[in-house]
Amino acid sequence: MSGKDLDIYVHHITRVEGHGNIVVDVKKGELKEVKLEIIESPRFFEAMLVGRRFPEAVHIACRICGICSISHTAASIKAVEDALGIKPTWQTETLRKILMDAEMLDSHALHSFFLAAPDFFGVPSVIPMVSTHSEVIKTAINLKKLAHDICDVMVGRHTHPISMVVDGFTNLVTEEQMEELLGKIKQAQKEDVPRMLDFFSKLKFPQFERRTNYNCLVNPEEYPFYDGMIKSSEAGVYKPRDYKQKIAERVVDHSTAKHAFGPVKPYMVGALARFNTNYKQLLPEAQKAAKLLKLEAPSYNPYHITLAQVVEIVHCLESMSRHIEQLLSRGIKDERAERPPLAGWSAKLPPVKKSWGVGVVEAPRGLLIHEYRINGNGAIDAANCIIPTAQNLANIEADMRELVPQILDRPKEEIVQLLEMLVRSYDPCISCSCHLLKVDFVG
Amino acid sequence: MAKPKVAFFDFTCCEGCQLTVLSIGEKLLDLFGAVEVVNFREASSYKGQDYDIAFVEGSIATPKDIERIKEIRKRAKVVVALGACAHIAGVNAIRNFHNQQEIKKMVYGDKAWVFDSILAQPIDAVIKVDYYIPECPIDKEEFLRFVTQLLNNMKPFIPDYPVCVECKMKGNVCNYHKPNPIICLGPVTRGGCGAICPSAGNACEGCRGLVPDANLEAMEWLLSEYGVSAEDKFRLYRMYNGLMGMKK
Numbered sequence: 046m047s048g049k050d051l052d053i054y055v056h057h058i059t060r061v062e063g064h065g066n067i068v069v070d071v072k073k074g075e076l077k078e079v080k081l082e083i084i085e086s087p088r089f090f091e092a093m094l095v096g097r098r099f100p101e102a103v104h105i106a107c108r109i110c111g112i113c114s115i116s117h118t119a120a121s122i123k124a125v126e127d128a129l130g131i132k133p134t135w136q137t138e139t140l141r142k143i144l145m146d147a148e149m150l151d152s153h154a155l156h157s158f159f160l161a162a163p164d165f166f167g168v169p170s171v172i173p174m175v176s177t178h179s180e181v182i183k184t185a186i187n188l189k190k191l192a193h194d195i196c197d198v199m200v201g202r203h204t205h206p207i208s209m210v211v212d213g214f215t216n217l218v219t220e221e222q223m224e225e226l227l228g229k230i231k232q233a234q235k236e237d238v239p240r241m242l243d244f245f246s247k248l249k250f251p252q253f254e255r256r257t258n259y260n261c262l263v264n265p266e267e268y269p270f271y272d273g274m275i276k277s278s279e280a281g282v283y284k285p286r287d288y289k290q291k292i293a294e295r296v297v298d299h300s301t302a303k304h305a306f307g308p309v310k311p312y313m314v315g316a317l318a319r320f321n322t323n324y325k326q327l328l329p330e331a332q333k334a335a336k337l338l339k340l341e342a343p344s345y346n347p348y349h350i351t352l353a354q355v356v357e358i359v360h361c362l363e364s365m366s367r368h369i370e371q372l373l374s375r376g377i378k379d380e381r382a383e384r385p386p387l388a389g390w391s392a393k394l395p396p397v398k399k400s401w402g403v404g405v406v407e408a409p410r411g412l413l414i415h416e417y418r419i420n421g422n423g424a425i426d427a428a429n430c431i432i433p434t435a436q437n438l439a440n441i442e443a444d445m446r447e448l449v450p451q452i453l454d455r456p457k458e459e460i461v462q463l464l465e466m467l468v469r470s471y472d473p474c475i476s477c478s479c480h481l482l483k484v485d486f487v488g
Numbered sequence: 489m490a491k492p493k494v495a496f497f498d499f500t501c502c503e504g505c506q507l508t509v510l511s512i513g514e515k516l517l518d519l520f521g522a523v524e525v526v527n528f529r530e531a532s533s534y535k536g537q538d539y540d541i542a543f544v545e546g547s548i549a550t551p552k553d554i555e556r557i558k559e560i561r562k563r564a565k566v567v568v569a570l571g572a573c574a575h576i577a578g579v580n581a582i583r584n585f586h587n588q589q590e591i592k593k594m595v596y597g598d599k600a601w602v603f604d605s606i607l608a609q610p611i612d613a614v615i616k617v618d619y620y621i622p623e624c625p626i627d628k629e630e631f632l633r634f635v636t637q638l639l640n641n642m643k644p645f646i647p648d649y650p651v652c653v654e655c656k657m658k659g660n661v662c663n664y665h666k667p668n669p670i671i672c673l674g675p676v677t678r679g680g681c682g683a684i685c686p687s688a689g690n691a692c693e694g695c696r697g698l699v700p701d702a703n704l705e706a707m708e709w710l711l712s713e714y715g716v717s718a719e720d721k722f723r724l725y726r727m728y729n730g731l732m733g734m735k736k
Contacts (some may be wrong), residue, residue, distance in 0.1 A: 092591035111504025201688035215689030
């Protein structure tokens with residue numbers, strides 16, 4: 046192995062969202078350089094938000110990402126509500142939690158089946174698997190369709206939701222619609238979940254461990270996606286409003302997405318960070334699924350992110366069922382007359398004071414933070430968004446630095462394959478991370 | 489007969505349109521049966537360079553994008569702009585109305601020189617486009633209908649009436665007639681979305697672009713009638729239609 050030269054350049058990694066390259070340079074057995082180049086064009090979302098009135102922000106912010114637009118919507122709305130001191134009703138928050146679960150289901154199904162699984166069968170995409178694994182592909186399509194049905198009924202569509210706005214919904218789902226969705230969810234739990242677990246329990250994941258710092262939301266009430274405090278396994282628990290003291294963004298030359306660093310070292314966000322931190326709060330069905338998949342908390346193997354996503358799919362289905370049952374037992378009330386939701390282009394808006402707010406949620410790929418500063422005219426003066434993938438980039442590079450020397454004696458094709466699988470397992474969302482934010486303003 | 493070779497490409501965007509294609513349910517399997525997908529980076533590692541139909545998503549936003557889109561035009565027989573970013577530059581164009589040096593500095597600080605970007609443009613600012621599938625993101629049904637018509641040598645149908653036509657057909661109460669009126673671009677926006685936003689209780693923000701021969705004067709009158717200030721009008725039009733008038 047010593048004395049080996051290795052030069053890897055993977056141009057436009059496929060089956061990830063956005064554009065990135067992997068660069069590895071080994072000279073005489075010594076690792077000279079490892080990097081994940083991000084070449085997505087800059088998008089300047091923070092700048093786009095400046096000058097917009099606060100309720101307009103949500104329909105711009107959600108367009109940062111086509112996969113996790115519900116998470117961006119939720120984070121944007123929560124930042125505005127935090128700034129204006131609005132506390133939404135139980136019903137509004139419960140509906141939002143169902144939507145977060147549905148998006149988690151859609152995104153994880155897309156990644157685990159369509160983007161990650163082909164690697165385990167040596168095929169370039171899911172298309173050849175349509176004939177070799179038709180049942181599995183149908184399961185994936187069913188799960189994705191379920192998520193889309195839920196979002197279509199509740200907020201008009203999944204990608205770029207329409208009726209989810211500040212302090213409520215412009216259109217309210219009916220009890221009959223919710224009952225129908227509940228039926229579909231139960232059917233998926235009965236039919237699709239066992240097929241999914243059977244498929245993923247048979248995949249052989251690469252062996253590689255590197256313990257890192259795991260960051261995610263924590264909440265004593267539940268396994269949180271929608272709300273909570275932020276926990277870093279190195280820096281402890283802190284309030285979302287304090288995130289700037291804990292997370293630093295840095296511009297690096299090879300990436301149009303800024304890298305985010307924790308106070309101590311690179312850190313991981315996303316399904317595995319959540320699984321490792323909040324395992325005990327997973328619903329019983331999901332804990333059972335983890336046992337079946339032989340995924341134990343904590344797992345230090347980043348390739349296991351895909352498995353943690355599968356566990357979360359089981360959790361989200363059960364969580365949605367429970368939330369819908371609660372809603373139905375209390376009855377869905379039209380709260381719009383008493384509390385008109387603040388839609389983007391309402392002709393009349395309440396007066397606001399100069400303020401700032403932070404909204405944090407767990408997007409499918411991890412911690413997502415929006416921060417807005419609102420002026421006395423209700424317009425946004427400054428915005429900042431911290432995106433999950435930007436937080437994972439430094440951690441992916443740290444993984445690659447540790448992994449490459451361990452596998453240097455293998456054929457180049459295999460090394461490339463393992464590196465691509467590693468990057469892919471983080472399910473990076475590169476479009477998102479190139480939203481390009483303003484970093485330095487003090488709240 | 490050989491199956492037509494189809495490729496999907498993404499430029500500056502959220503990739504929500506490609507994801508919409510991946511979300512058409514069982515019909516995705518029919519689509520994969522009817523065409524040969526040779527390039528779909530979001531979904532496949534195979535990168536074929538020989539294709540008949542190119543679906544292009546996203547805006548042109550860097551000098552490199554210009555070269556890449558020209559290359560795609562050379563290879564493809566048919567180029568289809570997929571979604572608002574490719575069609576009318578979408579929300580990307582919002583930043584065109586800010587000072588470019590300032591926003592670059594705002595984001596990258598003293599490293600602003602490292603990253604190249606130009607004003608966001610629709611793809612037909614650079615190449616000839618054969619067809620457009622509008623909306624942000626594209627509508628699943630419209631995409632399927634478009635592909636079916638294209639593959640059967642029919643002229644694909646994209647409606648040329650305003651959103652209001654479909655909104656009326658749905659029996660919605662007009663956004664302007666609600667107790668709390670909502671300012672809506674439905675009267676001047678190309679229909680075909682099924683008035684999806686007004687039907688979900690929200691405003692049409694114009695993502696399908698202007699309807700041919702849009703009566704902007706009447707729209708101007710309507711907005712003024714509702715006390716919409718000049719600033720508010722700019723911001724509303726500049727959600728999606730900031731570049732209107734610059735297009736033929």
